[in-house]
Amino acid sequence: MEKRMKIKPSTLLIFLAAAIFVIVIPNTNEGYSMMIVNLGLIYAIATYGVSVMLGMGGQLSFATVSFMGVGAYITANLCSGRNGINMNTALALVIALLASALLAFGAGLILFRLKGTYFTFATIGLVQVSWSFYLSYKPLFGGPDGISNISTLNLFGFSPKNYNDWFYILAAFVLVIAFLVERVRRSQLGRSLAAIRDNEIAAQTLGINVYMTKVVAFTIAGVLAAVAGSLYAMHSQFVSSDMFTYERATTYIIMAMLGGVNNTAGIFVGSVLVTMLPEWLRFMQQYLQLIYGIGVILLMVFMPMGLAGLASGFAKSLKRKLYSKKKVTAGKEGPKQ
Amino acid sequence: MKPILRLDKVCKRFGGVVAADDVTFSVLPGEVHGLIGPNGAGKSTLMNLISGIYTPDSGKIFLDEQDISDVPSHMRARMGIGRTFQTPRFLQRSSIEDNLLLGTDLANQFGYLKSYFGKKGSDFEKELKELMKFVDFTFDWEDDISALAYGQRKQLEIVRSMLSHPKVMLVDEPAAGLNNKEIDDVMALLNYAAKERGIGILLIEHSMDMIMNICEDIVVLSFGKVIGTGCPAEVSSNEAVIEAYLGRDVNA
Amino acid sequence: MNINTIVSLSVNGIAMGMIYALMAMGLILLIRAIGVMNFAQGDLLMFGAFVTCALTVDLKLPLWIMIPLALISFAVIGVIFMFTVYWPLKDATYPTATVISTMGAAMALKEIATLIWGSLPRSMPPLMKNPKTGKAAVLNLFGIKLQWQFVLTIIVGAVLIWLVFVLFEKLYAGRMMQAAAQDKYAAELLGIPTILTTAATYIIVVIMVSTGGYMIAPIFMVSNTLGSLQLRAFAGVVIGGLGNIKGAIIGSLIIGLVESFSTIQFSQYKDAVVFIVLIAMLLVRPQGLFGEKVADKA
Numbered sequence: 001m002e003k004r005m006k007i008k009p010s011t012l013l014i015f016l017a018a019a020i021f022v023i024v025i026p027n028t029n030e031g032y033s034m035m036i037v038n039l040g041l042i043y044a045i046a047t048y049g050v051s052v053m054l055g056m057g058g059q060l061s062f063a064t065v066s067f068m069g070v071g072a073y074i075t076a077n078l079c080s081g082r083n084g085i086n087m088n089t090a091l092a093l094v095i096a097l098l099a100s101a102l103l104a105f106g107a108g109l110i111l112f113r114l115k116g117t118y119f120t121f122a123t124i125g126l127v128q129v130s131w132s133f134y135l136s137y138k139p140l141f142g143g144p145d146g147i148s149n150i151s152t153l154n155l156f157g158f159s160p161k162n163y164n165d166w167f168y169i170l171a172a173f174v175l176v177i178a179f180l181v182e183r184v185r186r187s188q189l190g191r192s193l194a195a196i197r198d199n200e201i202a203a204q205t206l207g208i209n210v211y212m213t214k215v216v217a218f219t220i221a222g223v224l225a226a227v228a229g230s231l232y233a234m235h236s237q238f239v240s241s242d243m244f245t246y247e248r249a250t251t252y253i254i255m256a257m258l259g260g261v262n263n264t265a266g267i268f269v270g271s272v273l274v275t276m277l278p279e280w281l282r283f284m285q286q287y288l289q290l291i292y293g294i295g296v297i298l299l300m301v302f303m304p305m306g307l308a309g310l311a312s313g314f315a316k317s318l319k320r321k322l323y324s325k326k327k328v329t330a331g332k333e334g335p336k337q
Numbered sequence: 338m339k340p341i342l343r344l345d346k347v348c349k350r351f352g353g354v355v356a357a358d359d360v361t362f363s364v365l366p367g368e369v370h371g372l373i374g375p376n377g378a379g380k381s382t383l384m385n386l387i388s389g390i391y392t393p394d395s396g397k398i399f400l401d402e403q404d405i406s407d408v409p410s411h412m413r414a415r416m417g418i419g420r421t422f423q424t425p426r427f428l429q430r431s432s433i434e435d436n437l438l439l440g441t442d443l444a445n446q447f448g449y450l451k452s453y454f455g456k457k458g459s460d461f462e463k464e465l466k467e468l469m470k471f472v473d474f475t476f477d478w479e480d481d482i483s484a485l486a487y488g489q490r491k492q493l494e495i496v497r498s499m500l501s502h503p504k505v506m507l508v509d510e511p512a513a514g515l516n517n518k519e520i521d522d523v524m525a526l527l528n529y530a531a532k533e534r535g536i537g538i539l540l541i542e543h544s545m546d547m548i549m550n551i552c553e554d555i556v557v558l559s560f561g562k563v564i565g566t567g568c569p570a571e572v573s574s575n576e577a578v579i580e581a582y583l584g585r586d587v588n589a
Numbered sequence: 590m591n592i593n594t595i596v597s598l599s600v601n602g603i604a605m606g607m608i609y610a611l612m613a614m615g616l617i618l619l620i621r622a623i624g625v626m627n628f629a630q631g632d633l634l635m636f637g638a639f640v641t642c643a644l645t646v647d648l649k650l651p652l653w654i655m656i657p658l659a660l661i662s663f664a665v666i667g668v669i670f671m672f673t674v675y676w677p678l679k680d681a682t683y684p685t686a687t688v689i690s691t692m693g694a695a696m697a698l699k700e701i702a703t704l705i706w707g708s709l710p711r712s713m714p715p716l717m718k719n720p721k722t723g724k725a726a727v728l729n730l731f732g733i734k735l736q737w738q739f740v741l742t743i744i745v746g747a748v749l750i751w752l753v754f755v756l757f758e759k760l761y762a763g764r765m766m767q768a769a770a771q772d773k774y775a776a777e778l779l780g781i782p783t784i785l786t787t788a789a790t791y792i793i794v795v796i797m798v799s800t801g802g803y804m805i806a807p808i809f810m811v812s813n814t815l816g817s818l819q820l821r822a823f824a825g826v827v828i829g830g831l832g833n834i835k836g837a838i839i840g841s842l843i844i845g846l847v848e849s850f851s852t853i854q855f856s857q858y859k860d861a862v863v864f865i866v867l868i869a870m871l872l873v874r875p876q877g878l879f880g881e882k883v884a885d886k887a
């Protein structure tokens with residue numbers, strides 16, 4: 001039995017592409033276009049949560065925006081000088097993270113008493129509730145005007161002066177989170193989620209606590225969304241409720257599906273692409289949403305596993321041509337079927 | 338010897354159908370215990386009751402003399418009840434490796450945090466190699482499970498269950514859909530599991546060949562009722578059993 | 590709060606509940622036929638409102654021509670929707686793909702409506718006008734003043750729901766359609782072409798939903814945001830118990846009433862109240878009002 005290769009060529013390729021991205025983008029963009037790229041990076045963080053829930057666990061949740069709101073508004077309240085508080089932003093990020101973990105865990109315990117489509121509907125309910133409050137409750141969420149004057153991130157004395165500085169910080173965040181999420185996929189949690197996605201009964205008989213495992217995934221997704229929300233608040237220095245609507249929630253799901261819902265590199269590509277697309281297609285602004293909608297249908301018809309699915313299919317056929325298969329050979333030799 | 342698995346007056350009905358009617362029997366460690374009966378007799382239902390997917394209407398189930406009737410299904414798996422399904426249940430969209438690692442995960446019982454931080458448990462590759470000696474096919478680690486033929490999947494499901502180090506293994510119709518060579522391999526694997534690993538095996542099978550060959554003890558079920566028990570020779574000369582099977586032939 | 594307010598709030602609530610019920614019932618028929626949620630349900634309603642608005646306001650057609658024309662357009666929309674959004678995905682290995690594709694359809698519908706009819710909300714005259722003032726007619730019931738449009742919405746909704754209910758639960762054709770939906774393989778063996786039964790389901794669903802759009806068009810403005818009403822229909826489906834038509838109708842009416850009465854106290858948080866009720870309800874009865882707990886078959 002052969003050992004598998006530790007580093008695969010595809011992994012190297014991904015790192016190479018990431019390095020080029022990090023070097024080229026900030027040297028060719030600034031100001032507004034850099035800001036758009038940065039937003040793509042922030043959305044990617046939230047979309048990693050979708051990947052954990054939907055890609056690994058097969059649970060369709062809209063709650064991303066609710067928890068993004070938790071992160072964004074906690075940061076906004078702690079770092080904008082309203083209510084007289086002006087806290088260190090890094091500390092606010094940590095507080096947002098912890099608070100969202102608690103909230104998401106609690107919400108997960110409640111929502112996962114429901115299964116499948118019921119669960120999905122309940123998350124839509126959660127989005128409507130949270131959005132109503134974000135929109136209307138002034139003391140905490142600023143009402144329709146939102147909250148402005150939020151301080152920018154200050155990471156151990158380093159504070160981004162412009163969007164290009166922000167880019168490096170966000171790229172680092174995305175890289176670390178992508179790494180952590182990829183590890184989830186390769187650990188027992190990832191496998192358990194896959195088991196739940198494909199067959200809950202088989203999962204139970206393999207000793208998996210289906211309910212708690214879903215709750216853990218929901219918590220992870222909530223925390224990632226909140227981190228994205230918190231970074232969004234510091235990056236834009238402004239938050240308002242229209243970031244946290246049901247329509248926005250579908251966008252995160254589409255980002256994940258475009259890139260490849262169960263693929264770490266794909267999630268990143270999907271998020272950045274969906275964010276950039278409106279900018280690139282500006283000349284046909286009028287038809288943009290239409291193209292987008294039709295594009296989503298076509299995507300689902302022709303490549304439901306997203307760009308990553310396309311790439312891996314291509315890689316597999318390439319590999320088949322290049323090498324004969326690495327196989328696990330059993331002790332017995334015999335005719336192969 | 339103390340039984341590893343014991344059912345005591347277990348009953349289960351679905352609407353008007355009585356799928357288990359006062360079922361009592363026990364399985365010893367290291368034995369292959371046959372569970373036979375005509376289609377719809379309630380055999381699979383019994384396995385679902387034992388593994389906790391259904392809850393019995395009345396009666397008790399004991400694992401190692403501990404009452405597990407109220408223990409949830411995943412906890413029963415962790416306590417040592419392994420099983421395979423009549424139609425194999427794998428993760429359709431995961432690699433073969435991930436599918437098999439689920440068995441090892443169950444053996445390790447680390448919890449998600451320990452596993453996340455890379456704690457090493459039982460030696461997956463060595464153990465798998467040991468078990469793969471009994472089956473006769475090769476595969477690519479990274480292939481999806483769909484790359485395997487039906488018969489291969491059924492065999493791999495037993496392998497996965499054994500990777501989880503169960504005390505009792507419930508095996509539902511392993512020979513259905515397999516060719517003769519594969520059936521021999523499965524019998525060798527089950528024999529190894531019972532004799533070398535001391536696992537108590539409850540085996541549902543329609544192939545009388547297989548049952549008569551490897552079972553020490555047999556329970557016969559018909560309409561949810563136990564209508565005969567004993568060694569293969571006793572069962573095959575039992576009037577009630579012959580009748581149940583003849584009746585089935587007449588209906589078929 | 591006097592009896593007057595209570596009655597008129599109830600009528601408003603039940604009228605809106607009927608609209609949600611039309612969508613909810615359509616959702617369930619689709620779930621039964623194709624097994625997935627339709628996230629474009631609200632935008633189909635929006636589209637129906639625009640189509641009828643165009644026929645009535647732009648073309649100034651009298652009712653007796655407008656109605657058959659509208660029904661034909663709805664049927665055509667239903668067939669197009671089925672062949673673009675569902676049919677190519679019917680064998681998808683990834684069930685979520687079908688759901689996401691309806692989300693794409695929702696966006697596309699919204700945008701097509703905007704491209705054709707512009708982004709400004711349009712107003713639609715009520716079905717019954719006061720001949721003197723030209724404003725919406727008011728029904729005076731023992732001194733309680735009710736908007737005729739709400740009353741008509743309740744009547745039209747109830748009749749439509751009853752018709753579809755009879756078709757699916759009582760008549761042979763409807764039962765056959767459901768049987769075909771439940772067991773595609775057996776249906777094909779029996780010579781029931783699934784393509785026809787599925788298309789018929791889509792046509793019926795779009796007609797129901799679009800008619801809902803027509804009825805509320807005079808109440809709200811006709812705009813591309815009408816689609817968000819579908820979220821209330823989802824709530825109705827869940828409260829009633831997934832897959833249960835009676836439950837979905839009652840659930841939708843409850844949602845309509847809760848929404849209507851919550852405007853007294855917290856009109857800003859209307860949405861929040863509706864969905865808090867939904868979540869609370871699910872906690873008490875996760876299977877919904879009329880849903881049964883079904884064990885997974887192992």
Ligand SMILES: Nc1ncnc2c1ncn2[C@@H]1O[C@H](COP(=O)(O)OP(=O)(O)OP(=O)(O)O)[C@@H](O)[C@H]1O
Nearest residue numbers: 351354356375376377378379380381382383884886
């Ligand atoms: N979840 C369920 N709901 C309703 N009835 C069920 C359920 N599970 C099993 N049954 C019924 O219980 C009876 C026993 O079924 P079971 O699957 O246990 O039979 P079996 O002995 O395994 O048959 P086979 O040899 O065909 O696998 C059958 O009549 C079946 O229809």
Ligand SMILES: [Mg+2]
Nearest residue numbers: 380381382423
């Ligand atoms: Mg069976």
